[in-house]
Amino acid sequence: MTALNLLKNRAGASWLFLVAATIVSWAVGAEHGTGSLVAVVVLGIAAVKVRLVGLDFMELRHAPFALRAAFEAYCVGMWALLAALYLWL
Amino acid sequence: MRAIAAPAHQKRIPGEGGTWVFLFGDMLVFGAFFVTFLVERSKAPDVFDAARSTLHIGIGVINTLVLLTSSLCIVLTLNAVRAAQRPLATRAAAAAMAFGLLFIALKVYEYISLGAAGHGPGANDFYLYYFILTGLHLFHVCLGLGALSFVLTQTRRPELSDTRTALVEGAACFWHLVDLLWIFLFALLYLVS
Numbered sequence: 001m002t003a004l005n006l007l008k009n010r011a012g013a014s015w016l017f018l019v020a021a022t023i024v025s026w027a028v029g030a031e032h033g034t035g036s037l038v039a040v041v042v043l044g045i046a047a048v049k050v051r052l053v054g055l056d057f058m059e060l061r062h063a064p065f066a067l068r069a070a071f072e073a074y075c076v077g078m079w080a081l082l083a084a085l086y087l088w089l
Numbered sequence: 090m091r092a093i094a095a096p097a098h099q100k101r102i103p104g105e106g107g108t109w110v111f112l113f114g115d116m117l118v119f120g121a122f123f124v125t126f127l128v129e130r131s132k133a134p135d136v137f138d139a140a141r142s143t144l145h146i147g148i149g150v151i152n153t154l155v156l157l158t159s160s161l162c163i164v165l166t167l168n169a170v171r172a173a174q175r176p177l178a179t180r181a182a183a184a185a186m187a188f189g190l191l192f193i194a195l196k197v198y199e200y201i202s203l204g205a206a207g208h209g210p211g212a213n214d215f216y217l218y219y220f221i222l223t224g225l226h227l228f229h230v231c232l233g234l235g236a237l238s239f240v241l242t243q244t245r246r247p248e249l250s251d252t253r254t255a256l257v258e259g260a261a262c263f264w265h266l267v268d269l270l271w272i273f274l275f276a277l278l279y280l281v282s
Contacts, residue, residue, distance in 0.1 A: 008176035029280035
């Protein structure tokens with residue numbers, strides 16, 4: 001079994017998505033004014049990336065409901081909190 | 090060795106349950122730092138935005154890709170261990186550590202470069218938070234490399250007990266945590282502030 005065979009799964013696909021999402025967030029987020037909604041999008045992309053790291057790299061996709069739910073709540077909660085602080089403070 | 094190739098529908102906790110208390114604690118502590126950073130930013134958004142533009146965003150992007158790839162190497166390590174492909178597991182763990190060292194090297198270069206340009210921790214609040222947050226993260230990278238060296242030694246064993254398997258999975262999850270925290274840090278420091 002080769003390394004490639006061992007990566008032909010959800011984790012391998014997630015890595016490709018994570019790399020693409022990093023480039024996209026760089027492209028849209030590098031230059032924007034203060035108070036811009038772009039920052040909220042960039043934080044959203046970060047939260048989605050973190051969720052994928054948890055589900056497919058940390059293997060939480062197959063974890064008991066409480067553990068997975070706590071992790072997903074962290075992702076959504078951080079995004080909502082950081083976006084709100086950015087926009088309204 | 091634990092039957093790692095468990096049926097997809099079977100629910101299981103990666104590593105020891107107690108590991109997750111530590112991991113979530115760390116995530117919440119960093120969450121509090123992220124909030125503090127944005128609160129400080131709100132006091133001088135223009136200063137933070139101007140300072141942000143002096144960071145080496147290219148290095149930030151490369152370091153993000155470096156950690157993501159390192160994480161994938163650890164996924165490969167676990168999969169190879171589970172498939173009894175020990176030599177492959179050893180090479181993948183070594184590659185993950187090499188990427189971790191590359192991250193440190195790039196970070197140190199960035200610190201030196203910022204310092205030389207007069208953007209040290211004392212320049213303004215943005216740089217102070219930048220050095221504190223990335224320094225704390227760098228400390229985690231060093232701890233993670235220690236965890237990965239443990240994983241590397243375990244890949245050379247012909248068989249792993251349940252306890253050792255759980256420890257290897259816990260070490261892998263800690264390394265992914267390092268990746269996860271950097272994803273938020275990269276967005277906050279290099280793109281959003």
